[in-house]
Amino acid sequence: MSSQKDIDILVSEVGPRDGLQSIKQTMPTDMKKMWISALSEAGVREIEVGSFVPPKLLPQMADCADLVQHALTLENVFVTALVPNLRGAESAFKSGVQKITIPVSVSEPHSLSNVRKTHEQMYSEVASIIALRNEQYPNVLVEAGLSTVFGCTIQGVVTEQESLFMANKMAALGVDEVGLADTVGYATPLQVKSLFKQLKIELGNIAGSAHFHNTRGQGLANVLAAYEVGVTTFDASQGGIGGCPYAPGASGNIVTEDLVFLLESMGLRTGIDIEKLVAAREWLKKALPNEPLYGFIPDAGVGKAFKYAKDM
């Protein structure tokens, strides 16, 4: 949700949240700050710096408010955080964050196992968050990130109808954006095209970002499919960190480095310098030396024929 007009696609870095919350080890706050600064220096325009959840549940995310403060000092970075409930939203709003994302499972069994809430309970949570935002923090954006829209490890198939029902429900409750997340890496290009196309038809400008995992290696093919039906914001995680509990050895989020190469090579300006982005990985390597990092561009380089979109 960057306001800059000098980019075609917004790459939203979710590594500090989706990546680090899946890793047992806690990255020291100072290291996180250096990493976030390095991402910003590489030209990343939106960073999800953490998650406002009880430190008892996710100690890796305990410094979220501190990171929001830090990120707000950086130029050209839109600062976002994840919040699962009203209590998290209160802390997030107080921290000065510019946008919050509320994860909402379309699969009810997944919702129950993930946040212990039925759909009805989730609707009332979102309504309370929106009410608080409208009353006291009118400038903060609220996104609903619909999870399991392409399938669920518990429910199995999730229908397009179910996802669109939830998307419309969220729009009716007053969220500013509805993004779609392939939580467990089930998405395929045909599904992606069909669902994002329909989302745009039903929600118009409220239709939001794509959040893909690379669990089955289909991540960038799904990005291409989503781009072809008009999606312009993509979540990604540097080094693909975070893994996936359902697929040992398989990477989690799509890799920011490879995503930026794809987009720039297609003539789409991201504002990101790939060399500097690859350099930012060093902070991850320093802080989490045992954590595998994914991605091809950091090893292969951009190659002799590569040109940035702005130079085409």
Place this chain on the structure above:
Amino acid sequence: MSSQKDIDILVSEVGPRDGLQSIKQTMPTDMKKMWISALSEAGVREIEVGSFVPPKLLPQMADCADLVQHALTLENVFVTALVPNLRGAESAFKSGVQKITIPVSVSEPHSLSNVRKTHEQMYSEVASIIALRNEQYPNVLVEAGLSTVFGCTIQGVVTEQESLFMANKMAALGVDEVGLADTVGYATPLQVKSLFKQLKIELGNIAGSAHFHNTRGQGLANVLAAYEVGVTTFDASQGGIGGCPYAPGASGNIVTEDLVFLLESMGLRTGIDIEKLVAAREWLKKALPNEPLYGFIPDAGVGKAFKYAKDM
């Protein structure tokens, strides 16, 4: 080049050639046969079993004629091999192979460094091979596999004009198919769409397969792009074996397992059973225990929402 009508996309397994020729260790012939049989049992319809080159140059490929003989005994497998020159073609034709692929570099510096031939020398080599085929082996198909069409590590940018000139030249010399190969992993979806679209316009039914490497992680996105402009034959390598000399740690060919998942999930019948395909990896693990195998599907599985195209 399978004649079966029960598949929508032909997946051509090139691991026994492109994969194994890049690995220093030689896979024992018996193991290769077991692997090729397992691939066939999984439903793979075309296998490039090796390369007809001097054993001194590539001892890993010395058993190519033997492998052709073996593969010809398998049901539903179209048996192909790579040949760099007339001498290789003679051996290939004698072996009983059903199709040969001649690699032809569009980048002349690459051609000189790879096969020590100028373009003119290559034209005359192809002409001699076609003449021999026409005279003595009229049933064997000849494909020109144009390499470096999406860029070259020596020349840098390779223009569409250069590639199409070479494609037309090969068609004029009488080859049956012209495939396009992203030898060094430079291809991007826009390039892929543009070049394959143009190839089809200029060559019609002689326009052939796509051979992508995953050096920069863009392999499946390129497959999707090529499919969208009508390409129906894709090369791939089980486990992505072969690596890439230009990118340590980066995989070589696109991974057959992940490719088949992509295609089947899009409703495209490949004839391949993914479980059996993954099982075929065991022969590679046994024969080459130190060689890294790539791909996500073998770790992640197909997931609870997956359906084969034929069951959709």
